[in-house]
Amino acid sequence: MMFPDLTGDLKTRMPDLKGKLEANAPTAPLSWFRTGGPAQVLFTPADADDLSYFLKHLDPAIPVLVVGLGSNLLIRDGGWEGVIVRLAKGFSDIAVESGHRVRAGAGAADVKVARTAAEAGIAGLSFLRGIPGTIGGALRMNGGAYGGETKDVLVEAMGVTRSGEEVRFTNVEMGFTYRHSSVPDDVIFTEALFEGCPGDPAEILSEMNAITEARSSTQPVNTRTGGSTFKNPPGRKAWELVDAAGCRGLRRGDAQVSEMHCNFLINHGSASAADIEGLGEEVRRRVLETSGVQLEWEIKRVGLT
CATH class of the missing domain: 3.90.78.10 (UDP-N-acetylenolpyruvoylglucosamine reductase, C-terminal domain)
Structure with a gap:
C-alpha cells in the first residue's frame, strides 16, 4: 500500500522544522519483529523542542504513533496511516545527577540507563537491564523485570501533548499499575528522572550480569x-x-x-x-x-x- 505523500505540505507548514520527514517509509526496520507496512509519514525529531514545534503545527486529525526501539510493537501489514514519530539520537542522552539520580531521554535504551547507574554506584535500577526497550516505553507501560518496576524509581517524567504543550508528571501523577500508566495516550514522553540509592558498582554490575545470563538461558533473546x-x-x-x-x-x-x-x-x-x-x-x-x-x-x- 502507498499512502498520499504529506511531507511536502508539512514542510511548507513548518519551515523551521529541524528533524527528518520521510514519506511511505518502511516500518519493518523499526520493529523487532521486522514486519509491517509503510508509515505514511516517518518523522525523526531533532530534540524535544523540535517535536513540540511539529505537533503544534500538525493537523490534529492526523494520527500520531511514537516508536522507540520497537521491541514491544507489531505494526500491521497495511501500515500506519498518519505520522510515526521515531525518538532517536536527540532523545538518547543519559546523565548522572546528585542525590543518586539519573536523567535519561525517552529514546535511551533501558540497558544503557542501567549500566550508567551501575557505573556511578547507583543501586535500584539494575532491573532495567532485563527490559529490551527504551525509557519511553518503560514509562508508558510501567516496565518491569526481575523484581523491579519503573514506578519504584521514577521521580518525574516529561513529555509533550498532541497539541505540542510540554508537560511534567510526578510519580503519583503517572497513575502506575501493572504494565500500565494512566497518562493520556496522546502524550509523548521525552525524558525521565530516576532516583536509586548508594551501591557498590561491582556488586551492581554483577547483579546485571546475572540478569543477562537469566534472560539468555530462558528467553529467545537473539530472535525476531x-x-x-x-x-x-x-x-x-x-x-x-x-x-x-x-x-x-x-x-x-x-x-x-x-x-x-x-x-x-x-x-x-x-x-x-x-x-x-x-x-x-x-x-x-x-x-x-x-x-x-x-x-x-x-x-x-x-x-x-
Missing part, C-alpha cells in the same frame, strides 16, 4: 520477537497457561510460539504481521478454552490490516 506477548493474569503466569493449552512450538507460517519460553512469539524470517497476530489470537482462544482465562496482549498492535 516482541518480548512478552501477554500480560500475566492476576495470580497466574501467562506462559504456564499457554503451555498448559498445548501451544508451545505452535506455528502459523513462519510465526511460532517459542519453544524456549512460550510467552514469546517468533518470526523465523518471512512471517507477516497477520501471521504473528493470528497466531497470538489462536493462543488466546486455546487458553480461554482450556483454562477460562482471557489473556490480554502486552505487545502493542497498531495499523491497518
Whole structure:
C-alpha cells in the first residue's frame, strides 16, 4: 500500500522544522519483529523542542504513533496511516545527577540507563537491564523485570501533548499499575528522572550480569520477537497457561510460539504481521478454552490490516 505523500505540505507548514520527514517509509526496520507496512509519514525529531514545534503545527486529525526501539510493537501489514514519530539520537542522552539520580531521554535504551547507574554506584535500577526497550516505553507501560518496576524509581517524567504543550508528571501523577500508566495516550514522553540509592558498582554490575545470563538461558533473546506477548493474569503466569493449552512450538507460517519460553512469539524470517497476530489470537482462544482465562496482549498492535 502507498499512502498520499504529506511531507511536502508539512514542510511548507513548518519551515523551521529541524528533524527528518520521510514519506511511505518502511516500518519493518523499526520493529523487532521486522514486519509491517509503510508509515505514511516517518518523522525523526531533532530534540524535544523540535517535536513540540511539529505537533503544534500538525493537523490534529492526523494520527500520531511514537516508536522507540520497537521491541514491544507489531505494526500491521497495511501500515500506519498518519505520522510515526521515531525518538532517536536527540532523545538518547543519559546523565548522572546528585542525590543518586539519573536523567535519561525517552529514546535511551533501558540497558544503557542501567549500566550508567551501575557505573556511578547507583543501586535500584539494575532491573532495567532485563527490559529490551527504551525509557519511553518503560514509562508508558510501567516496565518491569526481575523484581523491579519503573514506578519504584521514577521521580518525574516529561513529555509533550498532541497539541505540542510540554508537560511534567510526578510519580503519583503517572497513575502506575501493572504494565500500565494512566497518562493520556496522546502524550509523548521525552525524558525521565530516576532516583536509586548508594551501591557498590561491582556488586551492581554483577547483579546485571546475572540478569543477562537469566534472560539468555530462558528467553529467545537473539530472535525476531516482541518480548512478552501477554500480560500475566492476576495470580497466574501467562506462559504456564499457554503451555498448559498445548501451544508451545505452535506455528502459523513462519510465526511460532517459542519453544524456549512460550510467552514469546517468533518470526523465523518471512512471517507477516497477520501471521504473528493470528497466531497470538489462536493462543488466546486455546487458553480461554482450556483454562477460562482471557489473556490480554502486552505487545502493542497498531495499523491497518
